[in-house]
Amino acid sequence: MNDDKFVEVKNLKKVYDNGHEAIKDVSFSVKKGDLVCLLGPSGCGKTTILNMLAGLLNPTSGDILFDGKSVVNVAPKDRQIGYVFQNYALYPHMTVLQNVMFPLTVGKQKMPKDKAKAIAEKYMETTQIMELADQKPGNLSGGQQQRVAIARALVQEPKILLMDEPLSNLDARLRLKIREEIRTLVKKVGITTLFVTHDQEEALSIGDKIILFNNGVIQQDDLGQNFYLEPNNYFVANFVGNPVIDNFKVTVHGDKITGSDFEINVNDLDKSRFKRDLTDGEYTLSVRPENILPAETGHVSAKVDDVELIGRERILKFTHDGVQARSLVNLETPIKAGDGINLKMRLDRVFLFDKEGERVY
Ligand SMILES: Nc1ncnc2c1ncn2[C@@H]1O[C@H](COP(=O)(O)OP(=O)(O)O)[C@@H](O)[C@H]1O
Ligand SMILES: [Mg+2]
Known part of the structure; x- marks a missing residue:
C-alpha cells in the first residue's frame, strides 16, 4: 500500500x-x-x-x-x-x-x-x-x-x-x-x-x-x-495562460540577447534561473502579458492595435516584429487603441526557449 x-x-x-x-x-x-x-x-x-x-x-x-x-x-x-x-x-x-x-x-x-x-x-x-x-x-x-x-x-x-x-x-x-x-x-x-x-x-x-x-x-x-x-x-x-504568452524571436551572441528592436544583457537576467549555459544561437524569448507592462522607457516600443476588457483587467494588443502580442494592465490604465507605448519586461519572469522548445531560462 x-x-x-x-x-x-x-x-x-x-x-x-x-x-x-x-x-x-x-x-x-x-x-x-x-x-x-x-x-x-x-x-x-x-x-x-x-x-x-x-x-x-x-x-x-x-x-x-x-x-x-x-x-x-x-x-x-x-x-x-x-x-x-x-x-x-x-x-x-x-x-x-x-x-x-x-x-x-x-x-x-x-x-x-x-x-x-x-x-x-x-x-x-x-x-x-x-x-x-x-x-x-x-x-x-x-x-x-x-x-x-x-x-x-x-x-x-x-x-x-x-x-x-x-x-x-x-x-x-x-x-x-x-x-x-x-x-x-x-x-x-x-x-x-x-x-x-x-x-x-x-x-x-x-x-x-x-x-x-x-x-x-x-x-x-x-x-x-x-x-x-x-x-x-x-x-x-x-498552452497554459489566458491571455496567451508573448513570444519574441531573439538571437544570443555572447552576453547580448537581441530582438528585432531591443537588446537585453544576459547579466541583467536572474542567474539562478538558468537551466543550463546559454550558448549562441536563435531562441524564443517569452513573457506573460502581466510581466510586460507600459513604462517610461521599455524594451519594446509599439502602437496599441486594440484594447480588450476582460473582467477587471485590460489586454493591450500590439504588433511586434509582425507578431501579435499582449500586455495585461489594470482597468484604470488610460491607454487606448492607436496610442504609442513603451513596454518593459520583468527580466526575472521571462523565459528563453531553444529551437527545440526546451527551456534554457
Ligand atoms: N481506434 C483507433 N485507431 C487508430 N487511431 C486512434 C484510435 N482511437 C484514437 N486514435 C488516435 O489516437 C490519438 C489519440 O486519441 P484520443 O486518445 O482519443 O485523444 P484525446 O482524447 O486526447 O482527444 C488521436 O490521434 C486519434 O486519432
Ligand atoms: Mg478524448
Missing part, C-alpha cells in the same frame, strides 16, 4: 492497429483522494489513457497499478472503476432512478431491488437529482444528465473515478458552476479522480495537480501554478 501512488502508470505505450502511436512511454502517479486533471489538446491521447485505465483498451506495453497491484490482466468490471463518458451514455428508455441503479442490478454485484434502490438514492441525494427520479434522460438538461452519469458511476463505490471531458456538452456558465460542484462532490465522497479536459482554465481551477500531454507524451506533471511560473518548455508556456 502506497497512498502516494494509489494509481501508478509505468512506461505505458499504445500503438493502435493502424500503426498510430497514440501513447509513447507515459509514466505518472496519482495520490489517493486527489483529483488529477489530464490536460491536452484534442488528439493528444487523453481518452486512450482513460480507456487503458478502465480496461476497455489493452496497452501495447507498460504497466498500470491500482493500490500497488497490476491490473493489466484484470477484467474491466473487476477494476473497481467508475467511468463518466464524454456523452454520458445514459440509457434513454430507463428513468433516472433505473439508470443510477443499473450497475447494481446486473453482473456479479447483482443485489435485491430494494437494496439497490437505497444505494442509488444515497448517491442521487449527493448529486442532488432526487426530484428527477422518474424522469427519462431525454427530458433532462445537460447539467442534469451529467449528474445522473456521475451518480451512476458512483453507486458501485469504485476506488477510482474516471471522467472524460464531463463538461464539454454544457454551456459556458453551467460549466463553471458544475466544475465546482464536481470538485466538491468528489472531495466529499473522497474518491481518487482522473478528470480529462482540453480546457486549461478548467484544469487549473479544479485539479490538485495537472498532467499536460501533447502527442502522447507528458509535457509537465505539476501543481497548477507551476505551469505559469515554471513551464518545462515552449509548448507548456503557450
Whole structure:
C-alpha cells in the first residue's frame, strides 16, 4: 500500500492497429483522494489513457497499478472503476432512478431491488437529482444528465473515478458552476479522480495537480501554478495562460540577447534561473502579458492595435516584429487603441526557449 501512488502508470505505450502511436512511454502517479486533471489538446491521447485505465483498451506495453497491484490482466468490471463518458451514455428508455441503479442490478454485484434502490438514492441525494427520479434522460438538461452519469458511476463505490471531458456538452456558465460542484462532490465522497479536459482554465481551477500531454507524451506533471511560473518548455508556456504568452524571436551572441528592436544583457537576467549555459544561437524569448507592462522607457516600443476588457483587467494588443502580442494592465490604465507605448519586461519572469522548445531560462 502506497497512498502516494494509489494509481501508478509505468512506461505505458499504445500503438493502435493502424500503426498510430497514440501513447509513447507515459509514466505518472496519482495520490489517493486527489483529483488529477489530464490536460491536452484534442488528439493528444487523453481518452486512450482513460480507456487503458478502465480496461476497455489493452496497452501495447507498460504497466498500470491500482493500490500497488497490476491490473493489466484484470477484467474491466473487476477494476473497481467508475467511468463518466464524454456523452454520458445514459440509457434513454430507463428513468433516472433505473439508470443510477443499473450497475447494481446486473453482473456479479447483482443485489435485491430494494437494496439497490437505497444505494442509488444515497448517491442521487449527493448529486442532488432526487426530484428527477422518474424522469427519462431525454427530458433532462445537460447539467442534469451529467449528474445522473456521475451518480451512476458512483453507486458501485469504485476506488477510482474516471471522467472524460464531463463538461464539454454544457454551456459556458453551467460549466463553471458544475466544475465546482464536481470538485466538491468528489472531495466529499473522497474518491481518487482522473478528470480529462482540453480546457486549461478548467484544469487549473479544479485539479490538485495537472498532467499536460501533447502527442502522447507528458509535457509537465505539476501543481497548477507551476505551469505559469515554471513551464518545462515552449509548448507548456503557450498552452497554459489566458491571455496567451508573448513570444519574441531573439538571437544570443555572447552576453547580448537581441530582438528585432531591443537588446537585453544576459547579466541583467536572474542567474539562478538558468537551466543550463546559454550558448549562441536563435531562441524564443517569452513573457506573460502581466510581466510586460507600459513604462517610461521599455524594451519594446509599439502602437496599441486594440484594447480588450476582460473582467477587471485590460489586454493591450500590439504588433511586434509582425507578431501579435499582449500586455495585461489594470482597468484604470488610460491607454487606448492607436496610442504609442513603451513596454518593459520583468527580466526575472521571462523565459528563453531553444529551437527545440526546451527551456534554457
Ligand atoms: N481506434 C483507433 N485507431 C487508430 N487511431 C486512434 C484510435 N482511437 C484514437 N486514435 C488516435 O489516437 C490519438 C489519440 O486519441 P484520443 O486518445 O482519443 O485523444 P484525446 O482524447 O486526447 O482527444 C488521436 O490521434 C486519434 O486519432
Ligand atoms: Mg478524448
